[in-house]
Amino acid sequence: MKTLRENLRLADNMLRSEERDLLTLARMSQRDAFTFYRGADLTGLDLSGQNLKGMNFDKADLRFSNLDAAQYDPGAFNGSVLDKTQKWLKDDFEFYDDDLDKHNNLEILIFIKFRPGLVDGILDWLGVTNASFAKSADVSKNALRKARVGDVVAVDTAKSIVDTARFAIKHTDIDDPEEILERLRQPYLQFLGGGSNAPFFSIPRLQYEELVRLRGQLVEAWGDREGGGGRWRDTPKSLEWHMRPEY
Template sequence: MSKRSIYLDGVMTTLLSDSHDLRFLAEHSGFDPLTFYQGADLTSLDLRGQDLQGLNFDSADIRFSQLNDIKFDRGAFNRSSISSDQAWAVDHYDLSASDILNHDSSSIFVFVQFRKGFVDKLFEIIAIPYSQFSGQADVSTVAIRKARKGSTVAFQTAHSIIKRFSDIVSESSPSDLPFYDVPRLRGLLTQPMAVFMSGGINGEFRPVALGKMKSLLGFKRYIDEQRNFTSSEGDSKWYRETPEGLLWFRQYYKDYDWPDGANDI
């Protein structure tokens, strides 16, 4: 059967279905169920009791929809438009796997905190001992335990854990499915699951939102240029700032155009 036929079968199944089950419709659409509803208008729907696990709703509008008793992956609605009475479906964890893997850790010194229980969900899918994963990811079992508990860990620890799970997704073949539920694992890695943390030296850790971190990285590049502290390739010369240090510097660079809300951690 051609890809076009498979696509058309999916479209017809969706159009002719009497089902209002979002997961059923996504799985029979012919598209990737995980991303099927990203950017969709899902306002004023009755979704009570539905199982929405494995779906992501980035940029979707779910305002005024009834979400009572739904099952979903935490983080699935973190980047959606929601009503005030749906705030329970959103938390402050705003980093997905790609955000962690692509972060420039050489510029700003930060830590990471995973949502409590998230790393355990990943281990439930791959079903291998922590000691074996520890060797594969080059991370101590103590650090893995801290990540599982939702404690703050070093950025490199978080990066190594997520990279290994992402590698499992890319390495797995259909024959691995009895052991690795690849679509489920990929779905969880797509959802926001962690947050940058700052501090820890003579003080408590504090979350740093992803948007603010991007602003700080932009400011870091700016002050490097002002101080001529870059190499010929344009990279920072082997030094890192903390978020607090960068915010302290702003008094000396008052001409820098900070985005709204980016001044505070």
């Protein structure tokens, strides 16, 4: 851990520098470039043409900044504060793999989509076939194919794919595994409600957090059937019903 004096020296060097490249400045800080700008005020900056790959801007304020021709990883701006002209920077894949780890599907039934091409990229990087990876992950070959093309899969399937991919990347003799692990640090999952002959629908992060909060309140009030109380597994639609003003 750096001392206060060392941190002040690094900060002073950055402030005195004429450098305007965000990646270079992040590296000057000697901190993790991926998380360095999270929550930062980056309003009104000219970032056009910059290489922003390997960085994540969760909760950073980028309103009125020029990002024309900037290079960035898909999902890097999904948690950012953006103005109306910048909404094209976002997509529906707002969730990280640790969100998947934390989710209890016995409490709220959801489904998962992977960002199309991500799982394909992992298999290509590892040099493995669909069949061999499916066997390692203990999922069906058809389920893995669905994940590869961004079709809907079950939570347990998604968790098995993610866990197997991370283990394989870290324990396979391939060049620079950090490059592909960086891709897995960005949000690449979509949470979905629906199923059981009903159409699937995307659950935005803020809505998901509200569903989790509401279910916690209902369990506190009514108990949890699995734990001997009176609550069962909810769906997003059943919880939305409790959100109605007249409820």
